[in-house]
Amino acid sequence: MEDQLKTLEAMQVLDDKIGQYRLLQEELPKQLNEINEKVEQATADLLMGETEKSEINKKQRAIESDIKTYQEQIKKYAGQLSEIKTNKEYKALNSEIAYLKEKVSEVESQLLLLMDSENEVNARIEQYKAALAEAEANKKAKEGDLKAQISTLEAKIASTRAERNKLAVTLPVALIKRYGNLIKNKDNQAVVYNRDGSCGGCGFVIRQQMRIELQLRKKIVYCENCGRILINPASESSNESG
Numbered sequence: 001m002e003d004q005l006k007t008l009e010a011m012q013v014l015d016d017k018i019g020q021y022r023l024l025q026e027e028l029p030k031q032l033n034e035i036n037e038k039v040e041q042a043t044a045d046l047l048m049g050e051t052e053k054s055e056i057n058k059k060q061r062a063i064e065s066d067i068k069t070y071q072e073q074i075k076k077y078a079g080q081l082s083e084i085k086t087n088k089e090y091k092a093l094n095s096e097i098a099y100l101k102e103k104v105s106e107v108e109s110q111l112l113l114l115m116d117s118e119n120e121v122n123a124r125i126e127q128y129k130a131a132l133a134e135a136e137a138n139k140k141a142k143e144g145d146l147k148a149q150i151s152t153l154e155a156k157i158a159s160t161r162a163e164r165n166k167l168a169v170t171l172p173v174a175l176i177k178r179y180g181n182l183i184k185n186k187d188n189q190a191v192v193y194n195r196d197g198s199c200g201g202c203g204f205v206i207r208q209q210m211r212i213e214l215q216l217r218k219k220i221v222y223c224e225n226c227g228r229i230l231i232n233p234a235s236e237s238s239n240e241s242g
């Protein structure tokens, strides 16, 4: 019986290991996704910043071209002033020039505002570039290792399972079945320890009679509540039996 109890404990250790591998199988691809998503996000941010900047530059060029047109017009009208015959025409042309000058100063102030926007977007672009560089460096540092880990997990699970099955064949078939069902249905925990008089799996209080049976280690004891296999921790058993 002692051998069977030790085998069950050893099997649970291996199933704990398999459980950890399974968690990693869920966790590591998430980490890999996160790493890639950060790069994608940083790339999208940078593209957005650069698009904003090119829109600002487009507006600036349009305004600069308007200014040029206005100024050419002003120059042309100013040249015509000397050829004007009547006072009325002179006044009309002068007011046209004044209007154009006003237009120029109006769009020039728009140009200043656009310069502010351009400075602001330039600063953001620098931040986006730094964030992208960081995300890419992080990816470079971790991606390979993560992929390698992920690719070996299935093999690790298989070899650990084989190791466990090798232990299992020494047990009675009914016990193997019960163990297997517990692993499957009880959160990967078939064998649990007596934890200060309670089941280490569900916390149910162990009756006095069963505590004695646990100490004797002459039969397999099952929790009356969750059905898991109960075992006394090695130190406790050896203390009380020795």
Ligand SMILES: [Zn+2]
Residues within 6 Å of the ligand: 199, 200, 201, 202, 203, 204, 223, 224, 225, 226, 227, 228
């Ligand atoms: Zn229990």
